[in-house]
Amino acid sequence: MNLTLKVWRQKGAGAPGRFVTYEARDVSPATSFLEMLDAVNEGLIARGEAPIAFEHDCREGICGSCGFVINGVPHGPRRGTTVCQLHMRVFEDGDVLTLEPWRARAFPILKDLVVDRSALDRIIQAGGFISAPTGSAPDANAILAPKEDAERAFDAAACIGCGACVAACPNASAMLFTAAKVSHLGLFPQGQPERWDRARDMVRAMDGEAFGSCTNMRECEAACPKEISIAFIARLNRDLVKASFRPRRAAAAAGV
Amino acid sequence: MSAVAALWSTSIGKKAVMAVTGIVLVGFVILHLAGNLKIYLGAGAFDAYARGLRELGEPILAYGQALWTLRLILLAAVVLHIVAAVQLTLTSWAARPVAYTEKEAVAATYAARTMRWGGVILVLFVVYHILHFTLGAVGYAPGQFQEASAYRNVVNGFRVWYVSAFYIVAQAALGLHLYHGVWSMFQTLGVDARSNGVYRGLAVVVAVVVVVGNVSIPLAVLGGLVK
Incomplete structure (x- = not known):
């Protein structure tokens, strides 16, 4: 499947940001959203451009690192799912996806889709x-x-x-x-x-x-x-x- | 007193104040509706109700004393409700200086999203309503408003179609405010949320009864049922 991504790009905290459009080609429906972004980033790096910054760690939906807004919904359209656990099969070929960082005064943007929480x-x-004293583990x-x-x-x-x-x-x-x-x-x-x-x-x-x-x-x-x-x-x-x-x-x- | 001051200094405390004053205001709206519906019992019953409000508590209280006490309690509730709402709203507006380019409302109802401006419409309506039916300062031909003839005032007031239209629009705003507000009171005061469906149902009943009851009156006047 092919997708169009409109991604918020911002060089650093306080810098002006803007949306930049990228094409994601030949995306497998079995990849996760972040893997899809990894592939897009590899293309950007190959062209000598700065990759899209996004936060991630476990990619198992349990660490709380990842997250951005996809088409107006945090973590994307699937309920009860972090963006790392969101798979491309929930989207359709030709979809246009807008990726935006969390927007809140309490969460200043550090770079692209990464905010300071x-x-x-x-x-x-x-x-x-x-x-409480935290000695050895107490008896169950x-x-x-x-x-x-x-x-x-x-x-x-x-x-x-x-x-x-x-x-x-x-x-x-x-x-x-x-x-x-x-x-x-x-x-x-x-x-x-x-x-x-x-x-x-x-x-x-x-x-x-x-x-x-x-x-x-x-x-x-x-x-x-x-x-x-x-x-x-x-x-x-x-x-x-x-x-x-x-x-x-x-x-x-x-x-x- | 320090506990109340401590509460007021927090966002949750201000919301609790909004919920408690909200209970007072919802109680008023329901009693007000009960009074309004006496219009269907005829001029005698309606004017007696209007007079009765002023004679309430006699002979222990003086004429109008109970009514003015209730009015002051209501005024205090309205002022606290609005002050808390304005302070919380300003905090919230400041909390997202850069808006989303695209943002979808997944769960928020229309009523929830229009609480603030709906509240502003209600304030403007209440001001007009007092100038209109309580003071007779607007919406009447000179000499048409007679303080002792509440029934005639209502009939004459609602015969002006655009005044009736404004009242009906205001009731729609009130209905939305009640739909979200009545349910919100339970959530804000932390009543066990496992009975959420019951509170939602109660909010629907209150909103529908108040709107249907109140809107029926200008419609009945315009339709010639009440004359």
């Missing part, structure tokens, strides 16, 4: 962890967790931090990401002691970045390659409101 890391740093089932809670925690923990939720959101909000990261710890016994501080600190960090504000449009849920539900956003909303009416953990401890 450090803002998500800073949200994690604000509370997406458990302050030393801390009991109900199966339902474990399942839901895993659903949230499936978040790979790719940023598609922000990219898809008409408000460029990071609520689904933050909700997933707050919830997967908040659903487990180990996450309980810091649950309320975590919700407050991570929301404050999220608000401190250049993200927008959620208006419940559900675009994030539809774009998420891990199909994380906005039910976790409801849970974050609930936790944050409850947390606001509780003293911080340090303050509560001082009162004893």
Whole structure:
């Protein structure tokens, strides 16, 4: 199959960008989207042109490195699929595909389709962890967790931090990401002691970045390659409101 | 108080304020509809309802006291709702300075995407509505508006076809706002999202009942059913 690609090319952060049209020839329907781009890049390199920069690592849909917008949809048209796991068979011969980086003030473009997603890391740093001794691995089932809670925690923990939720959101909000990261710890016994501080600190960090504000449009849920539900956003909303009416953990401890 | 201030300082807290004030406003819209529908019981019942609003709570409260208290609560809810909406909207607009060349709405409904400008239409409508039926300052021939004759005011007001048309358009905007807003309240306040279908259904019922009920009145006047 032959395709026309309109790709956002930008030399570096702050540099002006523009769309450049490329032809992808003799693409096998069995190749992945990134393999198709690899082939296009080999052609560009052979012609002495700069290859299209895109982020990738595992190519198994579990690392969260890859992701760009294909024809207005983050990670492309197939639900629950990262762009590395998207195969060319979902497209048709002659298709014209527009490839655009995530567009958000919080995600400055570094080059072509690569954006800086450090803002998500800073949200994690604000509370997406458990302050517990991490010696050797504890015995399995030393801390009991109900199966339902474990399942839901895993659903949230499936978040790979790719940023598609922000990219898809008409408000460029990071609520689904933050909700997933707050919830997967908040659903487990180990996450309980810091649950309320975590919700407050991570929301404050999220608000401190250049993200927008959620208006419940559900675009994030539809774009998420891990199909994380906005039910976790409801849970974050609930936790944050409850947390606001509780003293911080340090303050509560001082009162004893 | 510090908890409320802490909430207001976060984006989620402002949304919670929008949800709670939204509940107040939806409650008002439903009670307002119940009052409006008394138009079908005739001039006596409708004017008695209008008078009753002002005499509410007597003799413990003075004439108009309960009504003004409710009006102030509503005003506070409207102001908080709008202030939070404006602040959150500005944050969101700033969050994507470079728009997508191509962006497809995969899940967002038309109602969800038009909440902001739909809200602006509703504010303009409410201002007109108060100037029209409460104060009689617009939409009437001189001397036509009589404060004690609410029924006649409604009939005379809606006999002007373009006024009726504006009311009907505003109700469509209200219906869309309710369709997304009522469902959103549950999501924003974090009520267990596993019953999402129920909240969506409730939003549909509220939106349809309010729009059909309210739109029926100008249509009934124009059609000669209410005269």
